[in-house]
Each structure stands twice: as structure tokens, then as C-alpha cells.
Amino acid sequence: MKRAFVFPGQGSQVVGMGRALAAAFVPARQVMAEVDDALSQNLSRLMFEGPESDLTMTENAQPALMTASLAVIHVLETEGGLNLSRDVAFVAGKWWSAGIAGPWNGLS
Numbered sequence: 001m002k003r004a005f006v007f008p009g010q011g012s013q014v015v016g017m018g019r020a021l022a023a024a025f026v027p028a029r030q031v032m033a034e035v036d037d038a039l040s041q042n043l044s045r046l047m048f049e050g051p052e053s054d055l056t057m058t059e060n061a062q063p064a065l066m067t068a069s070l071a072v073i074h075v076l077e078t079e080g081g082l083n084l085s086r087d088v089a090f091v092a093g094k095w096w097s098a099g100i101a102g103p104w105n106g107l108s
Contacts, residue, residue, distance in 0.1 A: 001087075002087065002088065003087055003088050004088070005073075005088060007065070007069045008065055008068075008069070009065070010058065010061050010062060010065065011061075012065065013047075013055055013056060013061045013064055013065055014052075014055075015047075015048075015049065015050035015051070015052050015055055016047075016048060017047050017048075017064065017065075017068050018032065018044070018047050018048065018064075018067065018068040018071055019047070019048045021068070021071055021072065021075065022044065022048075022071070025071075025075045025079060027071070027074045027075045027077075027078040027079060028071040028072075028074065028075050030074070031067065031070050031071040031074050032044040032047075032067060032071060035063065035067045035070075039063060043060070043063055043064060043067060044067070046060060046064065047064045047067065047068065
């Protein structure tokens with residue numbers, strides 16, 4: 001069975017996003033740590049704790065949404081056995097699609 005993924009866009013960010021996923025799954029924490037390091041910023045703390053006024057700024061909201069989306073995919077791959085090339089037929093969300101398709105190859 002093929003699956004489709006539709007990722008969130010700006011406006012769907014919320015303080016606390018990704019916190020439960022990171023608490024439950026090492027692969028999610030790895031993605032968040034890698035993004036924090038790449039951005040030289042503690043984006044995951046902003047995602048988890050806010051403030052909302054900072055999280056809703058485009059320069060924070062966009063990478064936060066992408067980080068949460070990539071964390072979900074990485075957990076599904078490593079913990080759930082998802083194989084993107086075998087199991088996924090459609091992905092919507094331009095940057096998220098590129099990220100999980102392979103051009104952003106930071107998740108090793």
C-alpha cells in the first residue's frame with residue numbers, strides 16, 4: 001500500500017510542537033539536535049517553549065515546521081520501517097518534500 005504525506009505550512013506552528021515526539025523517540029531528538037547545530041540556534045527549545053511571538057516569525061516558523069516534519073519522517077523510517085521509495089507515492093509541501101526526498105541529506 002502506498003502512502004501520501006501532506007506537511008503543514010506556515011500558520012500551523014504552535015508552541016510545544018515536536019516536544020512529545022522528541023521525548024518519545026531518539027531519532028526525533030537527533031533530527032532536532034542536527035538542525036539546532038546547523039542553524040547555530042536552539043530552535044528546538046523555541047519549538048517546545050516559545051515564546052509564541054518568536055515562533056510565529058517566518059524565519060523561525062519555516063525551519064521549525066520543517067524540523068518537526070523531518071523528525072516525524074525519520075521516526076517513521078527508523079522505528080516504523082517506512083521506506084520512502086517503496087511506501088510513499090505522494091508528498092505535498094515544497095521544502096519538506098525536498099527534504100525527505102534526499103537533497104537534504106543530513107540524516108544519516
